Amino acid sequence: MRISKFEHYSRNIIVLAVLTFFLLPIVWLLTTAFKLPRDLITVPPVWLGFTPSLVNFDFAINKVNALRFIGNSVIISGGTTIASLVLGTLGGYAVARSRLKIVSISSYFFLVLLMIPPVAMLVPFYLLMRDLQLLGTHAAVIILDTCYNAPFVVWLMSRYFASVPAELEEAALVDGTSPFGAFLSVMLPLSIPGLVAAALYCIIFSWNDFIFALLLTNPATKTIPLGIMATFSVSNLSWGNMAALSVFAVLPVLIIAVVLNKYFVQGMTAGATKG
């Protein structure tokens, strides 16, 4: 059905207003990071007409050692993503291809695990890590993040594998390739888009994770959200300093969301839409 010019323009104006609502807080954060203290609390607020300065980034890097927080975040996200992809892709393939009822039902077991709020498990997780003497280590956070991410990868990848025609690997099996060889040489290369979506989800989840890091890290292994929080709770911190630290936390995920938009959306909506 054709729509009138009036309707076309009014719709675009509404859409732009909505987009402003979604983007303005991010614009505020990115601009505030470059503001001098005197420009932070001006009334009325100044959005763009200020002299940009790197003083907040100087504070973040040299005073609170943001690079160490980032390093910890990279270690934890990297470890989580690799472990989740390996465990989840293998499991996802089994769920997609096995004819055994118990295997296909296990995908729901993984789904149920995803629904458990991390807070409900904090006490037992804490005691577990204490007994394993892993408190304050990167490994402790990686293990728990993986416990929440790998089942998601199973779920996403099983649906992805199921959408790839089975005839392709059956041809390889008939040719004498081992079942695992067929998975490696035929299925994995065909599933790269699914793997990318799963990887982005894992990176974002573990990069953004606050609660496991809050529970399990110590000052030497704090991730960037913890670093922001720790610095923020110290008195006389300016919002400019906070914003500069936050930019480090936001930039990687922002780039993923914009540049790899299609895969990002696929990963985020995998719980609701088909492969």
Next chain:
Amino acid sequence: MKTARRRINNRERTLLLMLAPIVLFVAAVSLYPLLNAFALSLTEYKLTDPNQTRTFIGFQNYIDAFNDPAVTETLLNTGVFVVGSVVSQVLLGMALAVLMSAESRFMRIVRGLAVIPMAIPPLVVGLVWKALLNGDFGPVAYYLKLIGINPPRGFLGELNLALPTIILIDLWQWTPLLMVIFLAGLKSLPTEINEAAYVDGASRWQAFTRITLPMLAPIIFIGVLLRTMNAFKIFDVIYVSTGGGPGNATAVLNFYIYKVGLTFFDMGYAAALANILLVMIGVCCAVYIILLERQKNSNS
């Protein structure tokens, strides 16, 4: 025949071996704590106790929970938050999906940018909104003041406004998710039926409510359940923006569990509260799985 069967068995064995690592890992990491949590909930165990004694007290922690006014309050807050945020996000998400469903370059760019909020760390989201709403210098508070909205203790400081403000922050972050889910649903619908309805003289509103919405019902349900289960998990935003206050006005059950367990160190009671939350989530979960299964069957 025999070799064919051996090949299948061989294959099933390989598949089981591929599934084994994650099952063992997840069982080791989560099932033991889950069982431990149940055992723990039947004991009195304070982490601050120098002797680390665990006294078995039966279901006393659960009985305490039912008599704890803070539990009643936080459960009520949880209900208000979950219903308020899910309903508002579904309505807005659907409106946006319809508005943005047109295929044009402009709309594609808009759709790409509108999903950014859900990538941002929730902790940063809480901090940014706390600053934006700050009564002294927050830009959003400033513009609202211009149109006469100026709560004396600030949006996150007023008893009646704090929880709705948290709902608004959640709406900012998660409406885009429902929007993209509904967009995918809209794209999957055949357009011929609507065209036929227009030919028969139906208005666009009629076509939307009588044809599009019923056909989207399964995906709407799944979107609702997905968001419901995630809404129960809210923590970071509350932690950083209000700390559960003022009073307990923004403390949802999830947050109260954290407070009991890791600031009061009353581990047994926290475990009991956690189990109550798990049962609530379990119910949502069961409904979600039944619906997913039905959707899968109707599609194949």
